[in-house]
Amino acid sequence: MAVWDDLVGQERVREQLAAAARDADALVTAGSTGADVPEGSRMTHAWLFTGPPGSGRATAARAFAAALQCVSPDRALGAAPGCGFCDGCHTALTGTHADVTVVATEGLTLGVKQTRELVRGASLSPAVGRWQVIVVEDADRFTEQAANAVLKAVEEPAPRTVWLLCAPSLEDVLPTIRSRCRHLTLRTPPVDAVADILIRRDGIDPQLAHDSARATQGHIGRARRLATDPAARDRRSAVLRMPLRVADLGGCLKAAQELVDAAAAEAKQVAEEVDEKETEELRAAMGGGPGGRMPRGTAGVMKELEKRQKSRLTRTQRDSLDLALTDLAGFYRDVLALQFGSQVAIANVAMGDALDRVARESSAEQTLRRIEAIGECRDALDRNVAPLLAVEAMAVALRAG
Template sequence: MSVWDDLVGQEPVIEQLSAAAGGTGGVAHAWLFTGPPGSGRVAAARAFAAALQCTQTPRGCGHCTSCHQVLQGTHADVEVVRPEGLSFGVKDARSLVLRASSSPSGGRWQVVLFEDADRATEGAANALLKAIEEPPARTVWLLCTPSPEDLLVTIRSRCRLVTLQTPPIAAIADFLVQRDGVDRGTADVVARAAQGHISRARRLAADPAMREVRDGVVAIPRRLTGVSPAVAAAETLVKAAEAERDAQTAELNETETSALRKALGESEKGRMPRGTAGALKDLEARQKSRATRVLRDALDRTLLDLASYYRDLLTLQIGAGGELVNIELGPELRTAAGKGRPEDTLRRLDAIMDCRERLAANVNPQLAFEALTLALRTG
């Protein structure tokens, strides 16, 4: 066992980071971890943080107390930043820079692991830039984004780049079997369905309900036989995403609000002291932003699942010979491929990408999905 065990199909990255943590590759003070969603960029950054704090040789043993604490998220000298909302503002960035400037209390380094650093606003990015340009001697920044272009050029030019690739389907399936004890049949199906997204493959393997939701999404195309079914399908997809949002945020919101009210001095009758309304309003705004992000993520997964159906269809229509993502739908896809034209399938894939762009531009999800399903319909 080592800290690198959760990195699937990333041997060059492991070699690069192991050498740096061991002192042979040099420890830069700012690193940029990039790669497509699900490739494991956060897992790679976390493993590197553990290797930097490891007390054994070679670094990253996975057994010592420091490795265990970093991987569990309890190490005092590893600050993990997870933007919960749609953006990470300048106020948060300045607070983070202040915390990052402190000396390590017991570890070798003061490590800041910033997940989804691309969510930093322009002001926040400028605040981070100065800290990355002139970091304290024992501070290391680990920034994670899908692409280097997601950060200011002035920031990425000061970072050592770590590029992860989409792991092979076979490697993900092997990982699920060996690490999580998933049966081979299920592992093969969910590894393909996740399209290289390791975390999603693990969730699909562990949660039959999530697999049912996905099955419902890829069944949508056969229902789009006219205007009325298309509008109904859009409503179904959006409601499913909203249900996922509510399931993820409702209990957390209640816990956070209760804890804050208690910390602010709530009376036994539920009354709050004067001057506390602002803090509660700020929390409510953060919770609303988080809920919006969760909904957008759920809708985006829905769109990617839909795209996988039409990708399979196009593969069959042009005779590309690639392996199907939705292999269990093989007979249905072959029948549909024989009845349709590649140019129509490409048009539908473009419609899905257009919907993603509309959602990113804050278009009402119901309207965006109605426009999509109408564009996808076959009748």
């Protein structure tokens, strides 16, 4: 299984990365360095992966990182780097390679302190691998100071260091950074391709795989979650019933409260599982005694952990709520398709009766206004508006149309 096998529906990007990995392998084999990349080479020291949610930006970056570390002997026979089986590929993909650093922020932002540590690591020569690779899955979350720290590292690249930055769009990254990166755009994978990988890799029932892929419109991560988690399917069904519950103001406010509460409960469940393990591991590492007693001088470390956990909880709740809003927008997208008589495939087939009812009882103009209201709610959440206030305002707008 090659490192590219999980890159679904991205044939053009896969070809570009495979070609760059070949050139990178030739540079290292010839004893050259990242700073000495010859003109015309398909390899460069900084890459920017953009694409809609679910397109596989981080998957592509991780696969490329593994290909850069490939040490398969078959390369000498002309095989492309990225076999997926050698020690370099395997450790890079599993997150244990000494020269591959993957940053997936758990908070709302990536701060300058963490970023400076990345920059320091990027200045080092590879310890055991062929390249020093830094993968940042959420480059759009850099604070201004953090982005400036990365800019300096990208402007003056260390030999054999490669930055792989991921963001939803070019506009989400500092212009001075994106101008120094090679840009790759990923697309939303076809529904059939997503269903196929769920069947092949995860052993999902074919009907459930196709239903999940269609419901999420090609979002790989969400499709897998729906296919493997009955609770996620139940939560989604509850969200999609919201358009039927906003007939009066009381219904709007109740539906909004339940939506926010469900997101908070889901985030809390996820956080509790991770937080408990993290806390116990840190206590053990710091020499904590029975009854929760900790050695002197460790209170600051524990407080820092609690701060990170609180930030992660906030982001998890926001992400859960945003996912629900995305599903809700998908419902009205199907309504709009019915109202226009479009031949576009309906995503929420199981909600056929509700879709027909809403389509009959409203106009296309009203549906568009409702979709805009959902978008405005998502924007408000990005601006740190209190979740309940933002969702209540949206629910009232859904009622008014």
